[in-house]
Amino acid sequence: MKRSHWFALAFVVAALLWTGSANSAEEKKAVKLSSSSIQVFPVSSDEVKIPAEFQMALYEHVIQELQKSGKFQHVYREGDRAAADAADLIALRGNVTGFKKGSEGMRQVTTVAGTTSVTIHCQFIDKSGKVQLERDITGKVHFFGGNLRATYDFAKKVAKVVEESF
Amino acid sequence: MNMRRAVPTLFVAVAALLGAMLLCPSSFAQEGVTVPETKQVLGLEGVKPNKTGILVVEKGTLGFKFGKKKVDVPANSIEDVITDKDSQRAIGGFVGTLTMFAPYGSGRFLSLFRTKIDTLTIRYHDSSGGLHGAIFSMPIGKAEDVKKELLAEGAKTTIPIEPAATGPAPATPKKEEPKQ
Numbered sequence: 001m002k003r004s005h006w007f008a009l010a011f012v013v014a015a016l017l018w019t020g021s022a023n024s025a026e027e028k029k030a031v032k033l034s035s036s037s038i039q040v041f042p043v044s045s046d047e048v049k050i051p052a053e054f055q056m057a058l059y060e061h062v063i064q065e066l067q068k069s070g071k072f073q074h075v076y077r078e079g080d081r082a083a084a085d086a087a088d089l090i091a092l093r094g095n096v097t098g099f100k101k102g103s104e105g106m107r108q109v110t111t112v113a114g115t116t117s118v119t120i121h122c123q124f125i126d127k128s129g130k131v132q133l134e135r136d137i138t139g140k141v142h143f144f145g146g147n148l149r150a151t152y153d154f155a156k157k158v159a160k161v162v163e164e165s166f
Numbered sequence: 167m168n169m170r171r172a173v174p175t176l177f178v179a180v181a182a183l184l185g186a187m188l189l190c191p192s193s194f195a196q197e198g199v200t201v202p203e204t205k206q207v208l209g210l211e212g213v214k215p216n217k218t219g220i221l222v223v224e225k226g227t228l229g230f231k232f233g234k235k236k237v238d239v240p241a242n243s244i245e246d247v248i249t250d251k252d253s254q255r256a257i258g259g260f261v262g263t264l265t266m267f268a269p270y271g272s273g274r275f276l277s278l279f280r281t282k283i284d285t286l287t288i289r290y291h292d293s294s295g296g297l298h299g300a301i302f303s304m305p306i307g308k309a310e311d312v313k314k315e316l317l318a319e320g321a322k323t324t325i326p327i328e329p330a331a332t333g334p335a336p337a338t339p340k341k342e343e344p345k346q
Contacts, residue, residue, distance in 0.1 A: 052256075052289075060208050060299055077297050077298065078296070
């Protein structure tokens, strides 16, 4: 192949890469949401049942991580009367869509087997009821730690989604 | 003897007796429940996760003492009290049966913690109406006592306490195999 052909090919590839990155940057910009306050609701478990302690651990960890993220001036809990006055309130609701049963015992023994994971379909809903953003987020505990760690991992990932999207 | 006088007197006496009988259980309830070596796993406002202390239920409140501090939650602000056994019963059924047969105790996923401790979860509202969830772990056999006491003090639950078994569980009648 001639040298000029190589140059042409390199130019086309570079152009493609540039337009691709520009598009993805635009997409990222497009999904950026703005809100000064968020209200967190406990996850529901319509199809996949989870125990109360798991539900509450998810709820409390998510509130804690959202407060830590500093993305919102107010992080309201379900039922908080002050949330009614927040103009640009976003509600975070989740529904458990899947889980993989793990075993802390197996994790302790093998450190590779016995992974626990919980997947929750999360929706960020504005005051008019329109879903602004939705993601499936999975919390896992791979190696060491009890099942509580999966709820913490989930909350960390929710905070990461918030960091990227708000 | 004047019967007209005797009947109201008797009526008052019976009413007083009934009143005393009704008051007796509540006076016992006021004794409360104290559970040392309780761990507040997470969620109780003003307490850091994994703090160990003493859980006290008395005078209409659930109190958690740790060091010199004490955090109180009014019992009537608690909308749900659930033990780990309640969760097992509530989920039970199909999932419970499945996890019985699952390998190497994978049913543990249904519990956050190991089975050698009791777990108690409460859902309560703060003064502004915000929902909180607090999880406690405590020595085995104590969660049911705490739940009973909390309910007596005005807390609510979505899973009522099972009536205590009076004797050994009745054995399921075996179906006789038809003789061939």
